[in-house]
Amino acid sequence: MKPTIVKREPVVDDALDHCATKLTPEQIEKVVNEVIDKETGGRLWTYVNTCIHCGLCAEACQWYLSNDRDVSYAPVTKVKDTIWVMLEKKGKVDAAFIKRCSEIAHTECNVCRRCGMYCPFGIDIAYMMMVVRRICAKLEMVPLYLQDTVHSHAATMNQMWVKPDEWIDTLQWQEEEGQGYVPSARLPLEKEGAEVMYSVIGPEPKFLAQLLGNITAIMKVANIDWTMPATAGWDNSNMAMYSGDFEVMARVERLHYETAQRLKVKKIVMGECGHAFRGAEYDGPTWMGWMRPPIPLIHAISFYYDLIISGRIKIAKKAEGPITVQDPCNVIRNAGLGKKLRYIMNAVCENFVDVTPNDRHNYCCNAGGGVINVGPPWKKKRVQGNRIKAEQFKRTGAHTIVTPCHNCHSGIEDIVNTYKLGMHVKFFSEILIEAMEIPEDLQP
Amino acid sequence: MVNSENWDWECKEKLVADTTKWKSQFEDVWEPYISPDGEKIASIVKVGEGEFNIAVNKETWGEEPFEKIWYPRFSPDGRLTALITKEMEWTMAVDGKTWEEMYEYIWDTKFSADGKVIAATTKQDGVYGITVNEKTWKCPVNLQSIASYVISPDGKTLAAIAQTVRLAEADLDGFLKGTWSVVVNGKPWKDNYVDIYGLTISDDGKNIAAEYRAAICEYGIVVNETPWNEKFGCTWEPVFHPTNSDEITTPVRQGGQWFLATNGRIVWDTGFVSLLYQTYSPDGSKIAAAVAPQFAKWTVAVDGQPWSTTFNECLLKPCFSPDGRKVAVIAKDSGNWLLVVDGTVLGDGYENIWPPAFSPNGDKVIYKVEKNGKYAVAVNGKVKGKEYEALWNPVVSPDGTKVMICGVEAGKYYRKVVLLSDL
Numbered sequence A: 001m002k003p004t005i006v007k008r009e010p011v012v013d014d015a016l017d018h019c020a021t022k023l024t025p026e027q028i029e030k031v032v033n034e035v036i037d038k039e040t041g042g043r044l045w046t047y048v049n050t051c052i053h054c055g056l057c058a059e060a061c062q063w064y065l066s067n068d069r070d071v072s073y074a075p076v077t078k079v080k081d082t083i084w085v086m087l088e089k090k091g092k093v094d095a096a097f098i099k100r101c102s103e104i105a106h107t108e109c110n111v112c113r114r115c116g117m118y119c120p121f122g123i124d125i126a127y128m129m130m131v132v133r134r135i136c137a138k139l140e141m142v143p144l145y146l147q148d149t150v151h152s153h154a155a156t157m158n159q160m161w162v163k164p165d166e167w168i169d170t171l172q173w174q175e176e177e178g179q180g181y182v183p184s185a186r187l188p189l190e191k192e193g194a195e196v197m198y199s200v201i202g203p204e205p206k207f208l209a210q211l212l213g214n215i216t217a218i219m220k221v222a223n224i225d226w227t228m229p230a231t232a233g234w235d236n237s238n239m240a241m242y243s244g245d246f247e248v249m250a251r252v253e254r255l256h257y258e259t260a261q262r263l264k265v266k267k268i269v270m271g272e273c274g275h276a277f278r279g280a281e282y283d284g285p286t287w288m289g290w291m292r293p294p295i296p297l298i299h300a301i302s303f304y305y306d307l308i309i310s311g312r313i314k315i316a317k318k319a320e321g322p323i324t325v326q327d328p329c330n331v332i333r334n335a336g337l338g339k340k341l342r343y344i345m346n347a348v349c350e351n352f353v354d355v356t357p358n359d360r361h362n363y364c365c366n367a368g369g370g371v372i373n374v375g376p377p378w379k380k381k382r383v384q385g386n387r388i389k390a391e392q393f394k395r396t397g398a399h400t401i402v403t404p405c406h407n408c409h410s411g412i413e414d415i416v417n418t419y420k421l422g423m424h425v426k427f428f429s430e431i432l433i434e435a436m437e438i439p440e441d442l443q444p
Numbered sequence B: 001m002v003n004s005e006n007w008d009w010e011c012k013e014k015l016v017a018d019t020t021k022w023k024s025q026f027e028d029v030w031e032p033y034i035s036p037d038g039e040k041i042a043s044i045v046k047v048g049e050g051e052f053n054i055a056v057n058k059e060t061w062g063e064e065p066f067e068k069i070w071y072p073r074f075s076p077d078g079r080l081t082a083l084i085t086k087e088m089e090w091t092m093a094v095d096g097k098t099w100e101e102m103y104e105y106i107w108d109t110k111f112s113a114d115g116k117v118i119a120a121t122t123k124q125d126g127v128y129g130i131t132v133n134e135k136t137w138k139c140p141v142n143l144q145s146i147a148s149y150v151i152s153p154d155g156k157t158l159a160a161i162a163q164t165v166r167l168a169e170a171d172l173d174g175f176l177k178g179t180w181s182v183v184v185n186g187k188p189w190k191d192n193y194v195d196i197y198g199l200t201i202s203d204d205g206k207n208i209a210a211e212y213r214a215a216i217c218e219y220g221i222v223v224n225e226t227p228w229n230e231k232f233g234c235t236w237e238p239v240f241h242p243t244n245s246d247e248i249t250t251p252v253r254q255g256g257q258w259f260l261a262t263n264g265r266i267v268w269d270t271g272f273v274s275l276l277y278q279t280y281s282p283d284g285s286k287i288a289a290a291v292a293p294q295f296a297k298w299t300v301a302v303d304g305q306p307w308s309t310t311f312n313e314c315l316l317k318p319c320f321s322p323d324g325r326k327v328a329v330i331a332k333d334s335g336n337w338l339l340v341v342d343g344t345v346l347g348d349g350y351e352n353i354w355p356p357a358f359s360p361n362g363d364k365v366i367y368k369v370e371k372n373g374k375y376a377v378a379v380n381g382k383v384k385g386k387e388y389e390a391l392w393n394p395v396v397s398p399d400g401t402k403v404m405i406c407g408v409e410a411g412k413y414y415r416k417v418v419l420l421s422d423l
């Protein structure tokens, strides 16, 4: 097979550069074969043996399209340059090869699963990239900032090294912010037997605390009996799933659900995040041996859909001007919430302008799948790798992009800035809080 | 232990407080808590803009309100604690009287079994510690964070999972060298670890154990600073034998399956897809655990033998009857919560079930259930008596003949004592 021509600007990643020097051929061979023999099965073999190398998947991938159809970014190339070689050489590969594997799997693929829809056999390339990530994780070959995030999950059970007191303190402060909208609003901590436990991802208390104030007001207007935990278990995000450290992933998910069980809630409503939904709805429960989450999990899109369609929240004043949306892969392509997202967008926007392609076929934000978490060294490549997303948004003529996912939000902000789109990027709740009717008896 | 012998087991029914009055008396009333003996009910109440108090039965905690109050918790000896703030500083209040020291922050109140020891995590000048009856640990190193802590039943030993070494941003090597340790009564263990989880103290207070992470994907158990020789792909929380604290048991993962290990040795030779919540019988002669012999088929295994009935969603922690002959567990199947004893489902499914209590001879299992948003007491699968707006876990009297049922009906809080034989 012809080697792939790979043209990349050199990137310094201290973790990959340093760890690669420590790897021994024996260690690599052992881990590769252990993962392939014990942690994969018929699925991997079927995919590898079914692929006819036709390359139809290439047209699906935003990396390939945005890099002028550079074949080194094609989904099938990502497989060819990683797992195929490992299988062919029975794990006898060197450290430089493993380093390239990590670059491909962690920094050039968002495991967004768009390519699987374009493959005539439905081959799930993202799954194979997750196998590569698992091998890299066990060899400590994970990009610096992603690994640091996973260490945060492992040590604090949240993504952002948020300490227990900082978490509670932030909630108490944001309760007061929420009371700015609705004076009688409350953010009830540790309320056993509430209907809903609301969970968020680490960046909310760290950088986007106002979202917690917003939800405090929204919950009051919608008259939801809700609570948030004052203990670890509040963070629903999971970068360990994306680094390939499935043991840490499982511990985080287990605590999230055990916290909900301890609080005796009926369901968990989670904030606007796509990867967190994947981890909490699918990957985490599967590893734990749960067929489905032991406490039902509702994504913010479904929650707001229910509140608006049932009339629990009424819209007083729709947001003006053209507003578009980013479909987060993990809740739209992979969980089918596209119609609900469009319903709530139309409900709160005077002029909702859809993207093309959209819904299940939408392009990934290029930040998801842990790719934004590999940090500043890889940012330039990531943003260049999604030129088509910038072009897609430009065509809408919108002044604002709604991103019901944290990774999408940060990734799209980078794209808006780099390609000078001059658009605002907002979470759905930020539009809703301004648009919703606050009943007279709840008004300040 | 909570001494329930002195509680009033004679009075059949008391109207302890009419909490409907609170609604008109105060601007807002938060969810209620009751004392272990059921004689007091308390809620945080809003008395003005940024002014809060606690209502306990017919009284409040004095005239002077607090800026904030949260985490009201009754100690086992019936004192009411809460965390309060005054002029932006925090402290503990016990029956309305605040501790002298104020803190940057205080949280996670815990008690000894008799309630004489009241502890909480505190932060002062950026340094973390545990404060025990108003005295904060004097620790030779500045603790950077405290993830959680445990307290022995006698309250003499407190141990915390604490960050003992400052970590620079994105310092992967530093992290893998170990920045976390166990701190016992203010004294850190000699070694640091990558991570510490599942910290536990034996009932006699003599031994302390935890899971530790040795490397990426390598875990073990450390007992009194000495790690087991064996390492595993993953572990869950260890549990001490109730009467022999030299024995400790934990789920361990090997070759993609979960096993039960005691003192480092695999003791159940069957591997499971999942294994959680191992529980010793009161005399320590048996162990029950929640297991999944196959994916999404959950059951209880007793001494390694799974029940034949399985449940497709999840299981909570199993519990033994006082004589150790029966095992009860709350299971979830197809969206319903079920109470299961020795593999047999008792009665209907509910929206929620709370941890059950057994009668002394194990023939009755008594528990709180939720249906259609109301709460009731169920016995062996049947709802007994009234529905309540709020209800607390039923408590069996020390002589095993009576049950205390505390609940709110039409806004009025009642404490009732019924004969177990009538249930």
Ligand code: SF4
Pocket (backbone or CB within 6 Å): A060, A061, A062, A063, A074, A075, A078, A108, A109, A110, A111, A112, A113, A114, A115, A116, A125, A126, A364
């Ligand atoms: S980024 Fe998405 S489309 Fe591209 S290879 Fe990865 S999973 Fe496939």
Ligand code: SF4
Pocket (backbone or CB within 6 Å): A050, A051, A052, A053, A054, A055, A056, A057, A058, A075, A076, A118, A119, A120, A121, A122, A123, A125
């Ligand atoms: S479209 Fe499917 S069969 Fe064709 S190269 Fe891609 S993965 Fe292989």
